[in-house]
Amino acid sequence: MAEIDARLREDVHLLGELLGNTIRAQQGEAFLDKIERIRKGAKAARKGSRQGEQQLNEALDGLTADELLPVARAFNQFLNLANIAEQYHRIRRRGPQEPELFENRVLPELLQRLGAAGHSPEQLARQVARLDIELVLTAHPTEVARRTLIQKYDAMAAQLAAQDHGDLSEGERARVRTALERLIAEAWFTDEIRRSRPTPVDEAKWGFAVIEHSLWQALPEFLRQTDRALFAATGLHLPLSAAPVRFASWMGGDRDGNPNVTAAVSREVLLLARWMAADLYLRDVDHLAAELSMHQASDELRVRVGVHPEPYRALLKQLRERLRATRAWAQAALQGEVAPGPEVLQDNQQLLEPLELCYHSLHACGMGVIADGALLDCLRRAACFGLFLVRLDVRQDSARHRAALAEITDYLGLGDYAAWDEDARLAFLQRELDNRRPLLPPHFRPSADTAEVLATCRVVAAAPAASLGSYVISMAGAPSDVLAVQLLLKEAGLQRPIRVVPLFETLADLDNAAPAIERLLGLPGYRSRLHGPQEVMIGYSDSAKDAGTTAAAWAQYRAQEALVETCRRHQVELLLFHGRGGTVGRGGGPAHAAILSQPPGSVAGRFRTTEQGEMIRFKFGLPDIAVQNLNLYLAAVLEATLLPPPQPEPAWRAAMDRLAGEGVAGYRAVVREHPQFVEYFRQATPEQELGRLPLGSRPAKRRAGGVESLRAIPWIFAWTQTRLMLPAWLGWERALRNAVERGEMALLQEMREHWPFFATRIDMLEMVLAKADATIAERYDMRLVEERLLPLGAHLRDLLSQACTTVLGLTGQSELLASSPETREAISVRNTYLDPLHLLQTELLARSRRAENAAEGPLEQALLVSVAGIAAGLRNTG
Numbered sequence: 086m087a088e089i090d091a092r093l094r095e096d097v098h099l100l101g102e103l104l105g106n107t108i109r110a111q112q113g114e115a116f117l118d119k120i121e122r123i124r125k126g127a128k129a130a131r132k133g134s135r136q137g138e139q140q141l142n143e144a145l146d147g148l149t150a151d152e153l154l155p156v157a158r159a160f161n162q163f164l165n166l167a168n169i170a171e172q173y174h175r176i177r178r179r180g181p182q183e184p185e186l187f188e189n190r191v192l193p194e195l196l197q198r199l200g201a202a203g204h205s206p207e208q209l210a211r212q213v214a215r216l217d218i219e220l221v222l223t224a225h226p227t228e229v230a231r232r233t234l235i236q237k238y239d240a241m242a243a244q245l246a247a248q249d250h251g252d253l254s255e256g257e258r259a260r261v262r263t264a265l266e267r268l269i270a271e272a273w274f275t276d277e278i279r280r281s282r283p284t285p286v287d288e289a290k291w292g293f294a295v296i297e298h299s300l301w302q303a304l305p306e307f308l309r310q311t312d313r314a315l316f317a318a319t320g321l322h323l324p325l326s327a328a329p330v331r332f333a334s335w336m337g338g339d340r341d342g343n344p345n346v347t348a349a350v351s352r353e354v355l356l357l358a359r360w361m362a363a364d365l366y367l368r369d370v371d372h373l374a375a376e377l378s379m380h381q382a383s384d385e386l387r388v389r390v391g392v393h394p395e396p397y398r399a400l401l402k403q404l405r406e407r408l409r410a411t412r413a414w415a416q417a418a419l420q421g422e423v424a425p426g427p428e429v430l431q432d433n434q435q436l437l438e439p440l441e442l443c444y445h446s447l448h449a450c451g452m453g454v455i456a457d458g459a460l461l462d463c464l465r466r467a468a469c470f471g472l473f474l475v476r477l478d479v480r481q482d483s484a485r486h487r488a489a490l491a492e493i494t495d496y497l498g499l500g501d502y503a504a505w506d507e508d509a510r511l512a513f514l515q516r517e518l519d520n521r522r523p524l525l526p527p528h529f530r531p532s533a534d535t536a537e538v539l540a541t542c543r544v545v546a547a548a549p550a551a552s553l554g555s556y557v558i559s560m561a562g563a564p565s566d567v568l569a570v571q572l573l574l575k576e577a578g579l580q581r582p583i584r585v586v587p588l589f590e591t592l593a594d595l596d597n598a599a600p601a602i603e604r605l606l607g608l609p610g611y612r613s614r615l616h617g618p619q620e621v622m623i624g625y626s627d628s629a630k631d632a633g634t635t636a637a638a639w640a641q642y643r644a645q646e647a648l649v650e651t652c653r654r655h656q657v658e659l660l661l662f663h664g665r666g667g668t669v670g671r672g673g674g675p676a677h678a679a680i681l682s683q684p685p686g687s688v689a690g691r692f693r694t695t696e697q698g699e700m701i702r703f704k705f706g707l708p709d710i711a712v713q714n715l716n717l718y719l720a721a722v723l724e725a726t727l728l729p730p731p732q733p734e735p736a737w738r739a740a741m742d743r744l745a746g747e748g749v750a751g752y753r754a755v756v757r758e759h760p761q762f763v764e765y766f767r768q769a770t771p772e773q774e775l776g777r778l779p780l781g782s783r784p785a786k787r788r789a790g791g792v793e794s795l796r797a798i799p800w801i802f803a804w805t806q807t808r809l810m811l812p813a814w815l816g817w818e819r820a821l822r823n824a825v826e827r828g829e830m831a832l833l834q835e836m837r838e839h840w841p842f843f844a845t846r847i848d849m850l851e852m853v854l855a856k857a858d859a860t861i862a863e864r865y866d867m868r869l870v871e872e873r874l875l876p877l878g879a880h881l882r883d884l885l886s887q888a889c890t891t892v893l894g895l896t897g898q899s900e901l902l903a904s905s906p907e908t909r910e911a912i913s914v915r916n917t918y919l920d921p922l923h924l925l926q927t928e929l930l931a932r933s934r935r936a937e938n939a940a941e942g943p944l945e946q947a948l949l950v951s952v953a954g955i956a957a958g959l960r961n962t963g
Contacts, residue, residue, distance in 0.1 A: 108155070120160075123921050125140070141920070145924055154943040156925065158273070160918045160921050161953055161954030162272060164915065166269070168957060169241050176710055192310070192311065192719060207321070213311065213723060216722055218329055221695045223695050239707065241269070244261050277953050297361065304330070304466060330718060334477055338479045340481050352548075355473075355544075362470060369459070370408060379455070400439050400443060411429045431549065436472055437468070440460065444464060480557040487569065489538040494513070507565055510565040510568075511568065514568035514571075545583065558588055584618075591624075602652070605619075621648055621659065622664055623663055625664055633748050634816065635816040636745040636748045658691075678848065682842040683725060688722055688726055731840070748817060755881070759877065770806060771926070801813075814885065825894065830894070856959055918958060922951045922954045929948040930948065
C-alpha cells in the first residue's frame with residue numbers, strides 16, 4: 086500500500102495533536118482517552134481485527150448522552166483538518182528534486198504538443214486569447230461548513246505555509262504552532278452547524294467572498310502563468326484585453342423551485358455585486374496611486390491630466406472618485422430606486438481606459454517593469470470581472486412561464502395557452518413577438534405567481550446587459566419554451582438581446598434536444614433575435630436521477646453530437662452549458678478529463694459549466710489551488726478545441742447503446758419499479774433528517790411525492806451518508822455484466838483504451854466504488870430498517886459487489902484504485918475517522934426516529950454534526 090507523503094503526514098499529525106490539546110483542555114484527559122480508544126479500534130477493525138471491532142463498539146456503546154455531541158464534533162473536526170492539510174499539500178513548496186505537479190505543467194506541455202502537431206505560433210496565441218470559458222458558481226448544495234469556519238480553515242492553511250521553510254528559527258516555529266493552536270481552538274468552540282438556513286442573498290455573499298479572498302488574487306497569477314507559457318512556446322504575449330476565463334453566478338438568480346429567490350432578491354444581488362466590484366477596484370487603485378509616483382509620462386497621458394508633477398496619481402485619483410461614486414450609488418440603490426449620476430461607472434471601458442493609458446505610458450517611458458506589476462494585475466481583473474464582478478444568470482421552470490401565459494391569454498379572451506398544441510403556441514408567440522403594441526393592458530392584475538414572473542422580467546430588462554448572463558429555462562422541451570421567455574421579456578421592456586437557454590434534463594428531453602433546436606432555428610424571425618451563439622444547457626443531475634448514470638451519460642453525449650451537427654447545418658455557433666454537479670451521481674468528476682471526453686466539435690473554444698456548492702471551496706477557496714484548477718480548465722478547453730478526441734467507432738457506439746439500454750433498465754427496475762424501494766430509501770438513509778440540515782435556501786423537494794419529487798442533491802447526499810453511493814453506479818453492474826457474458830470484454834477494453842468518453846466514465850465509476858462501503862451500508866440497515874425490507878438492502882449490496890467485480894475485471898486490477906495508490910490510501914486513512922461517525926449516526930438516527938432527540942437538543946446537534954463530518958470526510962455532499 087502506498088504511503089502518504091511524509092510532509093503531509095507530519096501536517097496531519099500536528100493538526101491532530103493540537104486538536105487533541107484543545108479537547109483535553111475542555112473535556113479532560115479521560116475523554117480524550119475515549120476518543121483515542123475509538124480511533125484505534127476503528128483503525129484495527131478496518132484491518133480485519135475482531136478485537137478492534139469489539140473495542141470500537143464497546144467504546145461507542147459506553148458513551149453517555151452528554152458525550153455523543155463532543156465525540157461527533159471531535160471526528161468531524163479532525164476530518165476537516167485533514168482536508169486542510171491535503172489541500173495545502175497540493176500547493177506546498179517543492180524541493181528541486183521533486184517533480185512538478187501536473188496542474189502546473191499541463192499548459193506548457195500542451196502548447197509544445199500543439200506546436201509539434203503543426204499549429205503555428207500565431208494560431209496558438211490567437212486561440213488562447215479567444216478562449217471563452219465561463220465558470221458559473223451555484224449555491225446548491227451550498228456549503229456544509231459555515232463561512233466563519235471556512236475563514237478559520239483558510240487561516241490554518243496560511244500557517245501551514247508559514248512553517249513550510251527549512252530555515253525557520255525555533256521562535257518562528259513556536260509562533261506558527263501557537264497560531265495554529267489558537268485557530269484550532271477557535272474552530273472547536275464555534276458551532277459547526279448554522280442555526281438557520283442561509284437566504285439567497287447570504288449565498289450570493291458567500292460567492293462574492295470566494296472572489297474577494299481567493300479568485301481576486303488567483304486570476305492575475307493564473308494569467309501571468311498563461312502568458313509566460315504562451316510566450317515561451319510562441320514568442321507572443323497574451324493581449325491586455327484577453328479574459329479566457331470569466332465567472333457567472335446562479336446565486337440570487339436561480340428561482341427554479343426556490344420561492345425564496347424573488348425579483349427583489351435578484352435586484353439586490355445585482356447591486357451587491359456592483360458594490361463589491363467597486364470596493365475591490367478601489368483597493369487596487371489606492372494601492373496603484375501609492376505606487377505610481379513617477380513623473381515621466383507619455384504625451385497622451387499629459388494631455389489627459391494637464392501639467393502635474395505626478396501624472397499617474399492624478400489620473401488614478403480621477404478614477405478613484407468615480408469608483409467611490411459608483412460604490413455610494415450602489416449602496417443607496419439598495420435602499421430604494423436611485424438613478425445613477427454622471428460619475429457612476431456604467432461601462433467597463435470607463436474602468437479599463439485610464440488603467441490602459443497608465444500602462445502604455447509606463448511602457449513608452451521605459452518603465453515596463455513597473456507597468457507589468459500591480460497595474461497589469463488590475464487590468465487583468467478589470468477584463469475578467471468587469472464592473473459587475475460576476476454575470477448573474479436567471480433560471481426558471483418552463484411551467485411557470487406557461488402558467489403566466491395561460492393566465493394572460495385567458496384574461497385577453499384568447500383561450501388557454503397551456504391547453505394549446507405546439508403549433509398553436511408558436512403561432513401566437515411569433516405573432517406577438519413581431520407585434521409592436523404591448524400584449525398587456527395597464528390595468529391587468531395578475532395572480533401572485535404571474536406577477537413574480539413579470540417582475541423578474543422587468544429586473545432583467547432594467548439591468549445593464551453586462552451584468553447578466555443567460556436566462557435558463559429548466560425542464561424545457563419545445564421551441565415554444567424559448568419563445569415564451571422572449572415574449573415575456575419583450576413585454577417587460579427589454580430592448581436588447583439576451584441568451585435564452587433551454588435546459589434539457591430528462592432522458593426523453595435529451596433525446597429531443599436536437600429536434601427542438603432544429604425547429605427553433607428554422608422559425609421565421611428567430612435568427613434575427615439570436616445575437617451570438619445558440620446556447621443550450623445539458624442537465625446532468627436530473628437525467629442521472631431519471632435514468633441512472635449509464636444511460637444519462639450516453640444520452641448527454643449523443644445530444645451534444647446531434648446539437649453540434651444541427652447548428653453546423655444552420656451555420657449557427659453553438660455554446661453548450663454543462664450543468665454538472667460535484668459528485669459522480671450528478672455528472673461530476675475531474676474537470677480536465679471530463680472536458681477531454683466530450684464529443685469532437687462540442688468544445689470549439691467555448692465552454693460553460695456550473696461549479697457547485699462545496700466544490701467551489703475545494704477548487705477555488707485558496708488562491709494557489711484556484712490557479713491550478715484554472716490551469717486545468719484552460720488547458721482542457723484548448724486541447725479539446727485543437728486536438729479533439731476521435732469519433733467513436735461504430736462498434737463502440739453499438740456497444741454503448743446496449744450498455745445504456747441495460748443500464749436504464751437495471752436502474753429503473755430498482756428505483757421506479759421495486760414496490761419497497763421508496764420505503765427502504767426513507768428508512769435506510771438520513772434523507773428525511775437532511776431536510777433539517779440548514780444547507781441552502783432551496784427546499785429539498787420540488788413538490789410532495791416520492792423519489793421523483795426529490796431534488797438531485799438530497800437524493801445523492803442521502804446515499805453518500807450511508808456509503809452505498811447507489812445513484813452513481815446502479816445500472817452499470819447489469820450493463821457491464823451482460824456485456825461480459827456476451828463475450829464483449831475485449832471490446833470494452835478497447836473502448837476504455839481508445840475512447841476518452843468511455844475511459845472517463847469507467848474511471849469515475851471506479852472512484853465512487855472505492856468510496857462505497859457495503860459493510861457500513863449494512864450497519865444502517867441493521868439499525869434502522871424494518872426486517873421485511875432487509876432483503877432489498879442485501880440485494881442492493883450484492884449489486885454493488887457485482888459492480889466492483891466487473892470493474893476490476895475490466896481494469897485488470899486486483900483492487901480498486903490500484904493504479905492510484907495515493908488516492909486509495911487517502912480514502913483508507915479517512916475511514917479511521919469516518920467509521921465512528923457512521924456508527925454514531927446510525928444510533929442517533931434511531932433515537933431521532935423514536936423522538937428521543939429534542940429539536941434543538943445536543944443529540945439532534947450531534948446528528949447534524951455527523952452528517953457534516955461524513956460529508957467532509959468524503960469531500961462531497963450532493
